[in-house]
């Protein structure tokens with residue numbers, strides 16, 4: 001069944017008209033004043049979290065048109081096609097079935113395969129954790145073979161085996177690996193070589209160097225100290241790895257933390273918690289598959305992304321988790337969103353007349369407040385902010401904790417939450433020049449007129465945000481949070497009519513690098529553009 005591209009729908013024209021007539025007038029303060037029920041209407045529960053979308057720049061009519069767009073573009077049918085295993089990644093002729101990785105046994109496509117590897121991997125995890133011989137586990141992988149585990153392990157610190165240190169090496173810059181090697185001993189270290197293709201230059205280079213270090217440092221028994229997670233089991237065997245946990249080409253790299261790529265997560269958390277992570281994601285899959293459009297949180301967020309990007313003209317969104325464990329979430333989401341939806345042709349290869357992926361970026365609160373929030377509040381661009389607030393902290397407290405120390409940590413958690421709440425308030429309400437003029441500004445220069453100072457201290461306000469509220473960051477709620485973002489990315493990609501599951505844009509640089517590598521040794525710059533030739537000469541000088 002073919003569905004129209006978003007710009008060929010009646011709803012798209014309606015959205016354009018709606019934006020032209022009202023877009024510039026959307027004022028959150030007026031929307032709240034006019035509709036006392038706005039928070040209730042736009043607060044949506046989903047597994048593991050509640051989404052408060054009341055401070056987004058949209059009104060009732062915007063949402064109606066957006067849902068019309070979803071219907072005309074056949075979002076539900078496209079979702080069902082993905083979940084059923086249709087080959088929707090057409091440019092690679094592949095299905096897209098990361099959801100199958102978290103379906104309970106006996107449910108979903110490829111259940112036997114999936115649970116065969118999962119059971120086997122978790123049996124290995126149980127054995128390693130029981131034996132307790134490894135003090136350090138080093139995951140060597142990049143992109144989707146790194147960012148998921150690297151994000152999840154610190155996020156779930158409270159659940160992590162405290163006897164073991166987890167390291168993530170990704171960069172081909174030797175500094176990354178060398179710094180880890182200086183902290184570990186061969187006899188007590190497990191290396192995981194994580195690569196879907198087992199050909200990625202950075203990972204292969206780091207894997208070779210790690211193996212060389214292991215042998216040089218007197219390590220024996222490579223078979224015990226090196227394992228691989230890959231779809232290319234033969235290549236892993238050629239590298240000399242005998243224990244390999246496989247996965248399949250229908251698992252995209254950036255969607256792979258649920259597969260064998262999750263091995264470091266499972267080793268950190270144990271099998272029960274790893275299964276809870278999968279179950280949390282599965283609960284979100286069910287919500288995505290069954291909730292009606294108006295209450296389907298991933299669909300609502302995907303629609304919001306299209307509205308913001310194509311009509312409101314917002315070019316980026318800022319991820320602001322008020323939870324230090326989620327500090328790598330912005331980096332994880334960068335790959336998920338920008339590698340998926342950073343495309344300029346539609347599924348038929350036709351150039352797109354509209355914008356696609358927004359830039360995703362961010363830092364955990366409260367750190368971001370002391371870095372880039374100035375721009376969010378008073379800069380000339382409007383950047384929607386996505387707050388993640390967590391009711392209960394979930395970090396590991398120091399062992400000996402007096403009541404006094406406990407009270408201080410409790411205070412800190414309240415401070416954290418108050419900061420997140422305050423930023424969202426400040427973004428929305430702003431501060432008028434009259435309000436600023438009526439306030440004391442003890443640090444302001446006495447040389448300038450008070451009205452000039454007041455203009456500097458004015459906040460425009462009406463800056464959009466949304467809040468995802470979690471009770472606690474647990475394996476299950478984190479699984480749901482990540483799956484929510486996966487599905488949201490699918491929805492905006494499907495509306496844009498692009499293939500969200502290929503990544504041809506990373507190929508050109510890889511090919512050129514192969515060509516340049518020998519030139520750095522030989523100094524041969526013949527046939528190169530002048531800028532590259534000059535830089536090579538300077539680097540070799």
Ligand code: F6P
Pocket residue numbers: 142143144145194195196197198199200203253254339503506
């Ligand atoms: O950056 C391109 C990419 O192919 C990503 O999509 C992928 O996650 C990453 O490289 C790593 O690839 P592999 O797991 O095959 O080493």
